[in-house]
Amino acid sequence: MPAPPPLINSSESTGRMKIVTRDYLFARGWKSAAPILLLLPGFGLYLLIAVGPSLATAVYSFTDATGIRGIAINWLGFENYDEFLFRGAASRDNIAALRRTLIFCFFVTTIQFCLGLLLAVLLNTRLRGRTIFRTIFFMPVILGVAIQGLIWKLFLLPGGGPVAEMFSWIGWSSEFLGGQPRQAFAWVIVVQIWANVGITMVIFLAGMQTIPESLYEAARIDGASGWQLFRNVTWPLLTPAVNTNFLLNIVGSLQAWQLFLVLIGYRPGTQVLGYLVFAEGFGQTSGSVSSAFRQGYAAAASIALFMLVLIIALAANAFVSRREKKYLS
Amino acid sequence: MTVVSQTSPSVGAGGTEPGEGPQVDRSGRTAARRRKIFSYAILLAFTALYVGPMLMLVLTSFKTLPEFFKNPTGLPESFGFDNFVEAWEQANIARYLVNSVFYTAVATAICVFTSVLVAFPIARGYFKGAKYVLLLYLVALFLPPALIPQFQLILNLGLFNTRTGFILLFLVNPIGLIILVNYIKSIPRELDESAAVDGCGYYRFIFKIVMPLIRPAIATVTVLHAIGIWNELVLPTIYLTSEDLYPVTRGLIVFEGLYGSNWPALAAAVLILMTPMLVLFLFLQRYIISGLTAGAVKG
Numbered sequence: 071m072p073a074p075p076p077l078i079n080s081s082e083s084t085g086r087m088k089i090v091t092r093d094y095l096f097a098r099g100w101k102s103a104a105p106i107l108l109l110l111p112g113f114g115l116y117l118l119i120a121v122g123p124s125l126a127t128a129v130y131s132f133t134d135a136t137g138i139r140g141i142a143i144n145w146l147g148f149e150n151y152d153e154f155l156f157r158g159a160a161s162r163d164n165i166a167a168l169r170r171t172l173i174f175c176f177f178v179t180t181i182q183f184c185l186g187l188l189l190a191v192l193l194n195t196r197l198r199g200r201t202i203f204r205t206i207f208f209m210p211v212i213l214g215v216a217i218q219g220l221i222w223k224l225f226l227l228p229g230g231g232p233v234a235e236m237f238s239w240i241g242w243s244s245e246f247l248g249g250q251p252r253q254a255f256a257w258v259i260v261v262q263i264w265a266n267v268g269i270t271m272v273i274f275l276a277g278m279q280t281i282p283e284s285l286y287e288a289a290r291i292d293g294a295s296g297w298q299l300f301r302n303v304t305w306p307l308l309t310p311a312v313n314t315n316f317l318l319n320i321v322g323s324l325q326a327w328q329l330f331l332v333l334i335g336y337r338p339g340t341q342v343l344g345y346l347v348f349a350e351g352f353g354q355t356s357g358s359v360s361s362a363f364r365q366g367y368a369a370a371a372s373i374a375l376f377m378l379v380l381i382i383a384l385a386a387n388a389f390v391s392r393r394e395k396k397y398l399s
Numbered sequence: 400m401t402v403v404s405q406t407s408p409s410v411g412a413g414g415t416e417p418g419e420g421p422q423v424d425r426s427g428r429t430a431a432r433r434r435k436i437f438s439y440a441i442l443l444a445f446t447a448l449y450v451g452p453m454l455m456l457v458l459t460s461f462k463t464l465p466e467f468f469k470n471p472t473g474l475p476e477s478f479g480f481d482n483f484v485e486a487w488e489q490a491n492i493a494r495y496l497v498n499s500v501f502y503t504a505v506a507t508a509i510c511v512f513t514s515v516l517v518a519f520p521i522a523r524g525y526f527k528g529a530k531y532v533l534l535l536y537l538v539a540l541f542l543p544p545a546l547i548p549q550f551q552l553i554l555n556l557g558l559f560n561t562r563t564g565f566i567l568l569f570l571v572n573p574i575g576l577i578i579l580v581n582y583i584k585s586i587p588r589e590l591d592e593s594a595a596v597d598g599c600g601y602y603r604f605i606f607k608i609v610m611p612l613i614r615p616a617i618a619t620v621t622v623l624h625a626i627g628i629w630n631e632l633v634l635p636t637i638y639l640t641s642e643d644l645y646p647v648t649r650g651l652i653v654f655e656g657l658y659g660s661n662w663p664a665l666a667a668a669v670l671i672l673m674t675p676m677l678v679l680f681l682f683l684q685r686y687i688i689s690g691l692t693a694g695a696v697k698g
Contacts, residue, residue, distance in 0.1 A: 104601035105520035112513030113532065116571045121535065123545035123552060130547055139554050189445065192438045203442050205681070206449045208688060212680050214630025216648040217673050220655060224459060224662055225452040230471040232455050264448065272692050296434065328632055332652065351547050352637050369547045376543040 150370035186270025219332025251339030277311025582616035622690030
């Protein structure tokens with residue numbers, strides 16, 4: 071029975087110990103090739119369908135690739151970018167879409183963040199039925215965009231639908247998703263928040279459960295009121311969850327566009343950048359190889375969106391880590 | 400000392416504010432009750448926003464078409480299942496369900512299995528450069544979207560509009576891999592050593608020892624990955640053109656396009672297709688919420 075002396079004796083440096091362990095294992099027990107051979111399928115697939123294509127997006131953005139197999143692809147240099155940002159009416163639409171993406175992100179992030187926090191605060195008490203409430207608010211998350219969208223299309227039925235009825239009681243009327251672009255856009259924001267506030271809430275709740283009850287008791291003994299408890303105990307100690315939700319909401323809403331597809335389709339005056347990429351690359355509603363979609367141009371658009379997400383995420387991250395330093399040190 | 404003994408009962412009685420004397424204590428209790436009523440009012444208002452659309456869906460699915468046009472919001476006159484039968488027959492629901500189950504099961508099984516085989520040697524550092532491979536999975540979350548080159552790849556492999564090509568798109572999950580790596584790190588290394596010494600092969604070790612030990616992480620990743628595939632709408636829209644291959648999400652949108660304003664039938668189809676997910680959710684809620692939020696947090 072070979073004892074493992076090299077393992078125990080080599081305590082001079084951890085780096086050395088690792089090497090010894092590996093030699094020991096593979097010399098006496100396992101063939102050294104086995105772990106690598108068995109890793110290859112998974113890792114190869116990862117390179118093939120995720121990393122490779124992801125990096126290739128930048129390459130494609132300099133070409134005139136189409137959606138048809140076998141057509142020669144030509145190098146265009148920066149032409150796609152030039153066209154996307156600076157040329158003609160289309161570029162003005164693109165800039166408008168970019169602005170709309172930012173507006174969408176702003177409203178979704180702030181409202182979803184605040185509502186998620188509110189719901190979490192309310193559900194983090196000994197309230198009866200709080201698991202039922204949690205289940206209800208989380209439910210849309212598991213249904214997916216197709217079902218979320220269809221449910222709301224029906225709920226927002228103009229002329230006699232439930233929301234239309236309620237609006238008519240107070241003398242309002244609305245065309246909802248079929249109305250003015252601005253109006254339809256606002257309703258997509260509503261549905262987006264409705265669908266995703268559950269995740270924000272659950273992350274906040276998980277964060278709140280890590281705050282020890284004794285801190286609240288101590289603060290109460292010092293005479294802190296409900297608001298003071300929240301301001302001075304919950305909020306600072308919730309920092310990790312706050313940061314997570316803040317970043318997730320920003321990045322998620324900048325890239326979200328699928329509810330637009332289900333709820334209103336590709337309508338002028340409502341598109342966001344994500345939808346633009348899809349429409350340019352694959353057609354406005356569905357993919358088919360028969361028409362010549364401009365995939366090179368779409369790749370340029372998707373790089374533009376990626377840059378936007380990257381810049382905003384980095385800025386948000388800098389903001390968040392400053393905040394973390396302030397509260398957690 | 401007296402302060403503590405006076406406040407502790409009020410803390411015990413539902414977390415109210417502390418009082419300095421009996422009369423303040425009573426007012427604290429009414430304040431707590433008021434706050435409770437206020438909480439319920441807000442929560443119930445939100446609940447209406449969630450239950451309302453569902454209720455509308457259910458009510459609509461029981462109406463006849465003329466009845467729906469006359470009165471979209473009210474109660475149906477009778478509760479028959481005609482719309483469900485119609486939706487089942489017209490919308491190819493059985494086929495979409497079979498397709499979705501097939502794609503989800505096959506892709507998730509392959510993804511989780513190959514991921515464990517990647518995650519284990521990375522977590523252990525059993526090959527040179529394991530750290531860099533892990534880094535490659537971490538940065539994937541910050542790389543540009545792969546949509547267009549992926550399409551070119553599938554197209555040039557001749558896998559456009561095939562089951563194989565579609566499944567291929569769902570075989571990797573970097574977040575899932577990171578979850579697995581972190582979990583495997585919590586399993587003591589000595590286990591590997593004694594297994595190797597006792598002559599247990601690598602493959603058998605992964606199968607018989609590692610897999611059962613990391614079951615919670617496997618469950619999380621499975622849930623995360625499977626729900627992602629089941630709910631995916633964009634990729635089937637891009638990659639599948641024959642209706643025979645559609646999963647439920649794409650099928651629903653097509654059915655909506657064809658049946659446009661026949662909301663009763665459409666509502667019935669939506670209900671049929673969302674029920675399996677809802678039932679699963681109610682039973683596996685804990686796993687599903689932790690799976691999806693683990694994905695969200697790591698992403």
